[in-house]
Structure formats: structure tokens, C-alpha cells
Amino acid sequence: MAGHSKWAQIKRKKAVTDAKRAASWTKIIREITVAARAGGGDPGGNPRLRLAVDNARAANMPAENIERAIKKGTGDLEGVAYEEITYEAYGPGGVAILIDAMTDNANRTVADVRHILSRNGGNLGTTGSVAWMFERRGQIVIDAARADEATLMEVALEAGAQDLEAEEESFTVLTDPADFNAVQDALRARGIEWESAELAMVPKTLSRVEGGDAGKVMKLLDALEEHDDVQRVYSNADLDEDALGE
Numbered sequence: 222m223a224g225h226s227k228w229a230q231i232k233r234k235k236a237v238t239d240a241k242r243a244a245s246w247t248k249i250i251r252e253i254t255v256a257a258r259a260g261g262g263d264p265g266g267n268p269r270l271r272l273a274v275d276n277a278r279a280a281n282m283p284a285e286n287i288e289r290a291i292k293k294g295t296g297d298l299e300g301v302a303y304e305e306i307t308y309e310a311y312g313p314g315g316v317a318i319l320i321d322a323m324t325d326n327a328n329r330t331v332a333d334v335r336h337i338l339s340r341n342g343g344n345l346g347t348t349g350s351v352a353w354m355f356e357r358r359g360q361i362v363i364d365a366a367r368a369d370e371a372t373l374m375e376v377a378l379e380a381g382a383q384d385l386e387a388e389e390e391s392f393t394v395l396t397d398p399a400d401f402n403a404v405q406d407a408l409r410a411r412g413i414e415w416e417s418a419e420l421a422m423v424p425k426t427l428s429r430v431e432g433g434d435a436g437k438v439m440k441l442l443d444a445l446e447e448h449d450d451v452q453r454v455y456s457n458a459d460l461d462e463d464a465l466g467e
Contacts, residue, residue, distance in 0.1 A: 248452050249277045250290045251323045255303050257294025268402055272418065275405075279417070301325045308334055309351045312441050313342040314434040316458040317351035319422050324450040333448060341441035354457055355422040358383070359401030361394040361408070362416045368392065373413065380407035391416065395423070424457035431461040 252273040260267035264274050270291070277287050293300025304327055308320040324330040335345055363373060365388075373392055374385045381400035386393040396404045398420055405418060430438050438458050445454045 245280055246277075246282055246286070247449065248323075249273060249280060249282060250286065251303055252452065253277060253287060253290035254294040254300055255305065255323060257291045258296075259294075262291045262295040262297075271402070272420070275418065279415075306330065307352075309346040309348065310334075310338055310343055311346055311351070312338075312456065312458070313437040314428065314430045314458075316428050316430060316438055316456055317354045317424070318343065318442070318445070319351065319355060319455040320445055320451055321453040321455075322448075322450045323452050330448075330450045333450070334445070337444045337448065338441070341444055342437050343441050352422075354426070355424050355455060357398050357420055358423045359394075359396035359398055359404065359418070360421040360423065361396070361401075361404065361418045363392045363394065363408075363413060364416055365389075365391050368413050372411075376407050376411050376413065377404055380404040419453070421453075422455040424455070426457065427459035428457050429459045429461070435461045 253270065256267060256270040256273045260269055262270070264271040274287055274291075277290075289298060292298040303323040303325055306322045306324065306327060308322065308331070310318040310320060312318050320334060322330050322334070331345075338344055361377075370385070370387055370392065373394070377385055377394045377396075380403050382394050382396045382404050383400075384395040386395065394404060394408075401418075401420060405415075408415065435458075438456070438460060442454055442456055442458075445451050
């Protein structure tokens with residue numbers, strides 16, 4: 222599919238090999254806290270919280286950590302108030318980047334993001350400069366060893382999914398945001414587990430990045446994702462794997 226970024230595929234490969242569980246837990250806890258503050262502490266009535274809790278369990282987070290994060294969000298425990306901010310930026314080769322952050326100090330975070338960008342050949346854009354290149358879609362990634370393509374397509378499409386992408390080691394189910402939870406429920410009912418699920422900003426079209434710029438873009442996206450305040454990074458980069466040495 223034209224809008225499925227090669228960066229998304231590479232991120233999944235990295236998630237399997239990188240020892241970043243502690244950092245992942247920190248970001249999931251922030252998402253749980255903010256979701257609970259925004260929509261209440263019952264995952265059954267709060268789709269955003271339900272997704273965050275599902276992701277916490279998939280990351281093997283202990284139940285007490287999840288419960289504590291929910292209570293901080295609802296005010297039952299004292300917690301930090303986080304602000305949600307999306308930055309729009311350009312990277313090497315002119316690729317478009319969206320950066321979702323949660324921070325308790327917006328001035329610090331924007332300064333850090335600007336520094337990471339400038340150090341790696343990128344720059345901040347103005348509001349609206351790149352957001353139009355993306356659309357919000359549900360994105361569910363399933364290990365190819367856990368489901369056969371025919372069954373997965375039948376279950377997903379009957380539940381309202383828009384498309385199914387087959388890759389070498391995984392399948393990606395794409396949905397309209399309104400159908401995201403219904404597709405998850407259908408997969409769960411058939412015993413199909415997923416590696417990751419999110420309401421992602423998917424690029425409408427890709428920007429091919431080759432040669433030295435491919436490595437520079439990868440380094441920039443890595444640096445942004447590693448920042449404590451950055452929750453998610455989206456790009457329209459279609460990275461040349463040969464240039465990355467893969």
C-alpha cells in the first residue's frame with residue numbers, strides 16, 4: 222500500500238531486538254495516565270485507555286503499574302500533569318515528520334526537539350506544514366506465524382477493516398479509526414494476538430530516500446524516538462534498505 226511507511230516496518234524489527242523495555246514502559250504509563258484523565262478510569266468506557274492498557278499488557282507491564290497509572294490519571298493518586306503536543310518537521314531529503322509528545326515542560330521539550338532536528342539535518346515546520354500529508358488510521362500488526370493470511374483477511378474485513386498488508390514476517394491490518402475497536406474485538410474473539418495496535422498517522426504517499434540521506438533520516442528518527450517526552454514519531458520516508466546496510 223502506498224501510504225505504509227518503510228520506517229514503520231523498520232521500527233517493528235527494532236522493537237524485537239532493542240532492549241528498551243524500561244523506556245517503553247515509561248511512555249505507556251504516560252499514555253495511560255493522560256487517557257484516564259481525559260476519559261475516566263474505566264477501560265470499558267474509555268477506548269483510548271483500553272488501547273493503552275492493552276499495549277501495557279503486551280509489553281508485560283505488571284498489573285499494579287497499570288492500576289497506579291490509572292489512579293494518577295483519575296486523581297486518586299498524586300501525579301504529574303502532562304500536556305500533549307504535536308510537532309511538525311522536515312528531515313534530510315525533505316521527508317515529512319510528525320512528532321507526538323507528552324510533557325510537563327513544553328519549553329524544555331520544544332528546545333530538545335529543535336536541537337535533535339538541527340543536529341541531524343532537520344528543522345521544525347510551522348503548524349499545518351506537514352500534517353496534511355498524513356491521515357489517522359487504525360494499524361494492527363500481527364506476527365505472520367500467528368495467523369494465516371486467508372483467515373486474517375476474512376476476520377478483519379468482515380469486522381470493517383479497510384485493508385490487509387502482507388509483509389515477509391508480519392501482517393498489518395488498516396482500519397478507519399471508528400472501526401478500530403471492532404476489528405480488535407473480532408481478532409481477539411478468534412484468538413488472534415497482535416504485536417502492536419495503535420491509532421497512527423499514516424502517510425498518504427511516501428517520499429523515497431536513498432543513499433546517504435537514508436542513514437541520516439534513520440538516525441534522526443531514532444534520536445527523536447529515544448527522547449523521554451516523545452511518544453510516537455511518524456514519517457513519510459520510504460527508506461532504501463540497501464543504503465541502510467540491511
